[in-house]
Structure formats: structure tokens, C-alpha cells
Amino acid sequence: MTTDRDEGRRALVVGLGISGIGTAVALARAGWRPVLIEKASGRRSGGYFVGLFGAGKSAAERLGLLKNLHDRTAFDGVTYDLDRFGEWRGGLGFKDIPGDPWMMLRGDVEQAAFEALPADVEIRYGTVPTAIEQDSNGVTVTLKTGGTAVTERFDLVVGADGLRSTVRRLAFGPDERYLRRLNYMIAAFQLPGGLDTLPLHDGCTLLEPDRSLWVFPFVDHAPTVLFGYRTDDVDAEFSEPPAVRVRKAFGPEPTGDMLGAALEALEATDELLFDSVEQVHMNTWHKGRVVLVGDSAWCVTLYAGMGVSAGLAGADLLGSMLGRHENVDRALTEWERRLRPYLNYYQQLGVQQTAIFTPNRKQITVRRAMMRGMRMPVTSTLLRIMRTHNKSGRMKEFDIARA
Numbered sequence: 023m024t025t026d027r028d029e030g031r032r033a034l035v036v037g038l039g040i041s042g043i044g045t046a047v048a049l050a051r052a053g054w055r056p057v058l059i060e061k062a063s064g065r066r067s068g069g070y071f072v073g074l075f076g077a078g079k080s081a082a083e084r085l086g087l088l089k090n091l092h093d094r095t096a097f098d099g100v101t102y103d104l105d106r107f108g109e110w111r112g113g114l115g116f117k118d119i120p121g122d123p124w125m126m127l128r129g130d131v132e133q134a135a136f137e138a139l140p141a142d143v144e145i146r147y148g149t150v151p152t153a154i155e156q157d158s159n160g161v162t163v164t165l166k167t168g169g170t171a172v173t174e175r176f177d178l179v180v181g182a183d184g185l186r187s188t189v190r191r192l193a194f195g196p197d198e199r200y201l202r203r204l205n206y207m208i209a210a211f212q213l214p215g216g217l218d219t220l221p222l223h224d225g226c227t228l229l230e231p232d233r234s235l236w237v238f239p240f241v242d243h244a245p246t247v248l249f250g251y252r253t254d255d256v257d258a259e260f261s262e263p264p265a266v267r268v269r270k271a272f273g274p275e276p277t278g279d280m281l282g283a284a285l286e287a288l289e290a291t292d293e294l295l296f297d298s299v300e301q302v303h304m305n306t307w308h309k310g311r312v313v314l315v316g317d318s319a320w321c322v323t324l325y326a327g328m329g330v331s332a333g334l335a336g337a338d339l340l341g342s343m344l345g346r347h348e349n350v351d352r353a354l355t356e357w358e359r360r361l362r363p364y365l366n367y368y369q370q371l372g373v374q375q376t377a378i379f380t381p382n383r384k385q386i387t388v389r390r391a392m393m394r395g396m397r398m399p400v401t402s403t404l405l406r407i408m409r410t411h412n413k414s415g416r417m418k419e420f421d422i423a424r425a
């Protein structure tokens with residue numbers, strides 16, 4: 023006779039992003055039987071530029087997906103600091119980023135995680151949870167696919183369904199309780215090729231007070247673009263098409279060539295991420311047998327540069343803890359206790375680093391002074407030493423999911 027334990031306990035993982043696929047890989051490794059559901063009708067591809075730091079690389083290695091990834095950093099490229107009047111200055115390069123990130127696209131990580139998923143893991147597309155009820159022995163979930171609803175029983179439910187998580191809403195309460203708007207908007211997309219006269223392996227930033235354009239190059243892929251701007255009225259930003267709002271944010275003045283080309287590319291793209299930048303703050307990420315992983319639990323925002331790494335680390339450690347502790351509550355409590363100090367730190371970074379991505383007037387002045395300093399040999403050496411000993415670099419590289 024086979025028992026439930028022989029077949030592995032059954033977990034519902036909601037969301038086929040990096041955190042969800044990573045969690046399914048980790049749970050299968052721990053002897054659980056994950057069932058993955060995704061509201062979209064199929065897998066996504068591509069996406070935007072992401073940096074994978076040490077915390078994510080170590081987790082990816084243990085999950086068996088690092089071998090499916092490679093660093094796309096364009097080391098031979100330069101990142102220029104431009105203005106709309108056509109002036110180009112040498113800006114910060116990849117070697118100036120604290121830590122030792124691998125540059126890639128979000129879709130690279132999703133694909134690598136998908137390839138590491140055991141073939142017998144069940145995946146249901148076009149499926150969402152509509153009700154979650156739990157008792158001490160398990161969780162009863164109503165799942166809707168098209169017009170059909172079914173009710174199933176699981177030993178664990180993992181919400182890896184992103185910033186506006188349905189699992190969080192059903193099990194922990196409404197978004198207003200947990201989401202904190204940083205009052206920035208972003209528009210991110212892939213270019214079909216190079217942008218205007220910018221060489222393919224070079225990047226650029228065009229920073230004006232409270233609005234910015236970034237072009238991220240890759241060594242073996244077309245660049246991606248990131249527009250960002252500050253707003254006092256996030257809701258109004260969704261009242262018109264994204265390209266209209268971004269153009270308005272950059273004002274009526276002539277755009278110049280590079281900004282003009284980027285705005286045209288934005289108007290032409292058919293795959294765009296346009297959203298407000300928000301963090302998720304919760305006192306606890308688990309309740310009984312329901313747990314949140316990734317952006318749904320702690321969204322640190324793109325400004326921290328740690329959403330992917332933290333999602334993989336959270337998934338990896340969750341699998342380790344559930345493999346170690348038979349008691350689910352104990353596993354989840356231990357998992358959260360280990361992760362929380364790092365996530366608190368990444369969230370602080372997410373707020374502080376708005377100054378890097380979309381600086382205000384004063385922050386732009388400080389940045390320009392710093393860059394002038396970097397061109398002088400003595401200051402440059404000093405700044406490089408500071409970078410090597412930089413706390414954020416160490417915290418991003420540290421293997422936070424080591425069991």
C-alpha cells in the first residue's frame with residue numbers, strides 16, 4: 023500500500039515566474055509533489071534586463087539551474103551619460119556596480135528554472151485560485167480554469183503570483199494593507215536592435231530631475247530600455263496609454279535624437295511592462311499552510327536589483343526547510359526567520375537606490391561630481407576601494423539561502 027508520505031506531500035504553487043518555478047524545483051527536490059498553476063495561457067519569454075547576484079547564483083546552483091544560465095554582460099562596452107542636447111560623457115560602467123552580478127534577461131532565468139523542473143511536475147495554464155480555506159491538516163483551494171471551477175486539497179499553498187498576488191489577498195487580506203507605493207513609474211521593453219547611434223555593446227543613461235532613460239546593453243542580445251519617472255498621482259498614470267504618459271513625463275521640450283528614438287521605440291513595441299513601483303511590507307509571510315515567496319511576499323522593487331536573486335533564494339531555502347522539518351509550521355517559521363533580515367535590507371536598498379535610477383536635481387549634481395572624481399586617478403582608486411568594501415555589494419553576494 024502506498025501512503026501519502028510515499029508519494030510526497032502535495033503543494034499548490036501559484037505563479038509561473040522565477041519564484042514559482044524555483045519553488046516547484048525546490049519542493050520536488052525535498053520529496054514534495056508540486057502542482058503549478060499560472061493565470062496566463064502560456065509561458066512568457068524575454069522581459070527586461072536583470073542582474074543576478076551571488077545570493078541568487080548560489081541558490082540557482084543548488085536548484086540545478088545555474089548551468090542553464092550565462093552572463094550576458096557587455097564588458098567591452100561603455101555606459102554613456104547623455105543629455106537631450108547631444109552631449110555624451112563617460113558614465114558608470116558595469117565594473118562600478120557593487121557586487122559581481124551576471125547580466126541577463128528575466129526570461130533567461132525563467133527558462134533556466136523551467137528546464138530544471140522535473141518532467142512529472144503538473145502545470146495548469148489559464149488557472150487561478152478563487153478561494154482558499156485551511157484547517158490544521160490541509161488547505162482546500164477552489165481553482166478556476168476558464169468557466170470551470172474545481173475544489174482540491176493540498177498540504178501547502180505557495181503564493182508566488184507577484185506584486186498583486188491573489189493568494190495574498192485571499193489568505194492575508196487586501197492589497198491596501200501591504201502595498202507601499204514609491205511614487206515612481208517604469209516602462210521597460212526590449213529593442214529590436216540598436217538605438218539610434220548608440221553602439222550595440224554600449225549603454226546609456228539620460229538623467230533629468232525625477233525622470234530617466236536607461237539603455238542596458240548585452241554582449242549577445244539586443245538591448246533593453248527602461249524609462250522611469252516620479253509621480254504624485256499613480257492612479258492617473260494608468261488613465262492613458264503608457265507611451266502617452268511617458269512622453270508627457272519628459273515634457274514638451276524637443277527630445278533630441280536619443281530620447282526621441284527611445285520614445286519612438288516605446289510607441290512601436292508590442293511587449294511592454296508599464297507599472298508603478300511598489301513594495302510589499304508584511305509582518306509575516308506565512309499563515310498556517312499558506313506561504314508567500316518572491317514579489318508577492320516582499321517585493322523589493324527593481325531599484326534594489328535583488329528581486330530575482332531573492333526569489334530564487336527564497337524558493338531554495340523553502341525546499342531545504344520543508345525537507346528538514348516534517349512539521350510545516352516549523353519549516354515555514356524557520357524559513358522566514360532566516361530570510362527576513364536580508365529582505366529588510368534589500369527593501370531599504372530599494373528605497374535608497376531610487377537615487378541611482380531616477381535621481382532628483384540634487385542627486386544628479388552629486389552623481390556628476392562623483393563621476394568627475396572617478397576620472398581623477400587618486401579619487402578613482404579611492405572610490406574603487408570603497409566599492410570593493412561596499413556593504414550592499416557584500417549583502418547581495420552573500421549566500422542567504424545556505425541551509
Ligand SMILES: Cc1cc2nc3c(=O)[nH]c(=O)nc-3n(C[C@H](O)[C@H](O)[C@H](O)COP(=O)(O)OP(=O)(O)OC[C@H]3O[C@@H](n4cnc5c(N)ncnc54)[C@H](O)[C@@H]3O)c2cc1C
Binds near residue numbers: 040060184210323329
Ligand atoms: C524593469 C525591471 C528590472 C528589474 N531588474 C532586476 C534586477 O536587476 N535584479 C533582480 O534581481 N530583480 C530585478 N527586477 C525584479 C524581478 O524581475 C522580480 O522581483 C522577479 O521577477 C519577481 O518574480 P516573481 O516570480 O516573484 O513574480 P512575477 O515575475 O511577477 O511572477 C508572478 C507570476 O504569477 C502569475 N500570476 C499572477 N497572478 C496569478 C493568479 N491569480 N493565478 C495564477 N498565476 C498568477 C503571473 O502571470 C506571473 O507568471 C526587475 C524588475 C523590473 C520590473
